[in-house]
Amino acid sequence: MEEEKCHSGEFEVGGYQWRLVLYPNGKKNSDGNGHISLYLAIAHTNDLPLGWEVNVNIRFFVFDQIRDKYLTIQDANGRVRRFHNLKTEWGFAQLLSHDTLNDPSNGYLLDDTCVFGVEVFVIKATGKGETLSMINQPQHNYFTWRIDNYSNLKGEAYFSEHFTVEGRRWELKLKPGGSETGADTCLSLYLCLGDSEILPPNRKLYAKYKLRIRDQVHGNHLEKTVENWFSDPNEGYGFHNFLSKRDLQDTSKGYLVGEGVLIECKIDVISVVNDFSSN
The missing domain is CATH 2.60.210.10 (Apoptosis, Tumor Necrosis Factor Receptor Associated Protein 2; Chain A)
Structure with missing residues (x-):
């Protein structure tokens, strides 16, 4: 039986297409039971050249809809993750426990709605790249x-x-x-x-x-x-x-x-x- 998961729309950073993949009941083969799992996935890998790899820094966000701020989750010391043909997803199997998510005082689940975000920092050999960030309450908005x-x-x-x-x-x-x-x-x-x-x-x-x-x-x-x-x-x-x-x-x-x-x-x-x- 295929695991329950849902995908965001695709977005482009650093010349690559990406999407978020959410496992509401956890990614089972990664010890995600009792949690929600969230991953960044690279898309359209069949269009990439043979032997491709992409090095990325990733930060995930969960929006606290009560306090109007984000919970930020990232690897310790900003660890670089390498995407390649055998590893097309990186993320957290235990992003949030179901108890934490369902506790209304935390503000993550409101009116049956959650808001997730990701900051993607693509590192290129040329020393050039792009970052995508989510700006909360921007100026002059x-x-x-x-x-x-x-x-x-x-x-x-x-x-x-x-x-x-x-x-x-x-x-x-x-x-x-x-x-x-x-x-x-x-x-x-x-x-x-x-x-x-x-x-x-x-x-x-x-x-x-x-x-x-x-x-x-x-x-x-x-x-x-x-x-x-x-x-x-x-x-x-x-x-x-x-x-x-x-x-x-x-x-x-x-x-x-x-x-x-x-x-x-x-x-x-x-x-x-x-x-x-x-x-």
Whole structure:
């Protein structure tokens, strides 16, 4: 019987494709019973040259959703791990015990959701490489978009002005008439990479963020959290049915005041890739 495991989406660091592999019930042949196991795996190894090997420093992260901080797990002294044809995964069979994970006071499991991250430091013989880091609560991560004369919005889609977080340009996308499951009944709201933001081939950008429409009367704001890997500036991620048109027009809700709507975005976590050189 195959072990239960799940994979993250692929991401690119140092010219290689990677993914996280999570074993919720532990990796059995590595003494992972009673724990969750987390590994970094190199992908598409059939595309790599004969005799390939990749040397990597790795740090794993588990997000404490109560205290808004990360637990960091790494090898002692930053040990370098060598990936090759016979060893395509490195990680921890006993990352966290199930007792620690399931204890609500620790904040790792909240609303049946866990957040994991990894920092990958690829060491190349040329002395050059790349690191991918997860930045928690980056600077200038809050953006407000005020829309006046909302009832006059007759187009299919509208975009906010650009805003910058950790050197990347972003914009909000609003569809007043809704889209897909929210068509004709809701307004749809998304976060997009700015249209001038072009990522290198095969590289993706991770973000965890909150989308919000303010209740301008009572302060009972409508807020939803989403996380995704971005690669295409034309592709936005958010909610087709963010807010129903009925609730928007209900003046007691406070979302539409004097024909004005306040939309906000807060990016809580973002990935950053940095080049480095030993020269």
